[in-house]
Amino acid sequence: xxxxxxxxxxxxGEASExxxxxxxxxxxxxxxxxxxxxxxxxxxxxxxxxxxxxxAGAKMRIFAGEQPVGPQEVAWHRARLAFxxxxxxxxxxxxxxxxxxxxxxxxxxxxxxxxxxxxxxGFDPEAGYSGxxxxxxxxxxxxxxxxxxxxxxxxxxxxxxPYFENWLNWAGITDVSSIAFxxxxxxxxxxxxxxxxxxxxxxxxxxxxxxxxRRAS
Numbered sequence: 001x002x003x004x005x006x007x008x009x010x011x012x013g014e015a016s017e018x019x020x021x022x023x024x025x026x027x028x029x030x031x032x033x034x035x036x037x038x039x040x041x042x043x044x045x046x047x048x049x050x051x052x053x054x055x056a057g058a059k060m061r062i063f064a065g066e067q068p069v070g071p072q073e074v075a076w077h078r079a080r081l082a083f084x085x086x087x088x089x090x091x092x093x094x095x096x097x098x099x100x101x102x103x104x105x106x107x108x109x110x111x112x113x114x115x116x117x118x119x120x121x122g123f124d125p126e127a128g129y130s131g132x133x134x135x136x137x138x139x140x141x142x143x144x145x146x147x148x149x150x151x152x153x154x155x156x157x158x159x160x161x162p163y164f165e166n167w168l169n170w171a172g173i174t175d176v177s178s179i180a181f182x183x184x185x186x187x188x189x190x191x192x193x194x195x196x197x198x199x200x201x202x203x204x205x206x207x208x209x210x211x212x213x214r215r216a217s
Contacts (some may be wrong), residue, residue, distance in 0.1 A: 001035060001036065001037055002033060002036040002037070002090050002091065003036065003038075003039060003042060003083075003088060003089045003090050003091070004029055004036060004037070004038045004039070004090070004091045004092070004093060004208070005024070005038075005042050005086065005088070005089035005091070005092050005093070006016070006022055006026060006038065006039070006041065006087060006091065006092075006093040006094075006095070007041045007043065007086075007094045007095070007101065008022065008040070008041065008043060008044075008091070008094075008095045008109065009040050009043050009094070009095060009096050009097065009104045009106055009107040009110075010086060010095060010096075010097050011044045011106075012097075012105075016095070016097070017097070017143045017181055017194070018022075018095035018096060018097045018142075018143040018181075018203045019095050019143050020198070020203045021095065021141045021143070021179060021197050021198055022093055022095035022141050022201070023092055023097040024151045024198045024201040024202050025139065025141070025179075025201040025202070025204060025208075026038060026040075026093065026205060027199070027202070027205065028202040028204075028205030028206040028209065029201070029205040029206070029209045030209070031125050031206070031209070032206045032207075032208075032209025033097035033209035033210070034204070036209065039085070039088075039089065040206065041085065041103045041105065041114065042103075043106045043109075043110055044106060047082075048082060048100070048109060048110055048113060048133060049075070049078035049079060049081075049113060050084060050108065050109070050113075051065070051079060051109070051112050051113045051129070052075075054071045054072045054075035055073070055075040055078075055079060055113075057070075057072045057075075058072035058075050058076035058079075059075065059076075059116060059117070060115070061115055061125075062076070062118070063117060063123075068205065072168075079113050079114070079116055079119075080116075080119070082110075082113050082114055083113075083114040083116060083119040083120065086114050087119070087133065088100075090136060090137075090213050091136065091138070091139075091208055091211075092136060092137070092138040092139070092173070093138070093139050093140075093141070093165070094107075094138065094139070094141065095141040095143075096140055096141060096142055096164060097143045097144070097159075098142065098143065098144035098145075098156075098160045101156050101158065101159045101160065102159040102163060103155045103160055103163065103164060106126075107164075107178045109209055111167055111196065112174050115167075115171070118132075119132065119206060120132060120133060120148050120171045120172075121170065121171065121172075128182045129170060130172070131169070131170055131171045131172025131173070132171070132172055133171045133173050134173075134174075135170040135172075135213075136172075136173050136175070137173070137175040137176075137177075137178045137208065137211070138168055138175070138176045138177070139176075139178070139179065139204055139208065140161070140163050140164060140168075140176065140177075140178045140179070141164070141178075141180075141181075141201070142160060142178060142179070142180045142182070143180070143181045143182065143198075144160070144182045145182075145183065145184075145185050146184065146185055147182060148183075148184060149182070150181040151184065155184070155206075161178065161180075165178075177204060179197055179200045179201055179204065180197070181193055181194060181196075181197035192209075
């Protein structure tokens with residue numbers, strides 16, 4: 001069975017533009033593939049563990065070829081559970097609003113929790129990093145209320161999309177599509193851009209629903 005994981009990084013609920021676009025995608029995906037499973041992961045729901053001193057200590061032990069013990073083992077177990085939920089999916093949908101030119105801190109926390117050696121990446125002293133999530137596809141919904149590619153520098157910079165897609169590629173997810181809705185708050189009518197983003201989401205959702213899986217089961 002195909003599994004789509006929607007990872008939402010917006011805390012704004014019904015007021016969220018990125019979440020509304022993602023829901024349009026999911027609706028079309030479900031219609032195209034009724035047998036598929038959809039896992040909705042709201043990163044603000046309290047299920048994402050932190051990754052502080054104990055987690056960092058555990059990671060360094062793993063790098064050294066050792067096993068974490070005590071509180072470090074607990075932190076490592078929690079990180080693995082989060083990774084396993086992430087890795088169980090075949091297809092990914094991320095809804096990602098822009099915060100201060102980048103991504104919400106909860107999305108960075110998600111990256112730091114699941115990006116562990118032997119999980120998201122492998123490492124060779126001579127060859128460097130290798131992504132371990134090859135064969136999966138992702139769609140990312142990017143929203144911003146002020147920044148836009150056609151606006152002058154005073155309207156902000158984009159460290160959101162380049163950073164996030166660099167992480168996806170580093171993890172081995174290279175088939176990445178995006179949907180952007182970047183209205184200027186000074187412009188009264190954002191509806192044309194909103195409608196275009198929702199239409200793109202429905203189109204991509206239907207396409208994803210019809211796509212055959214690429215990764216080995």
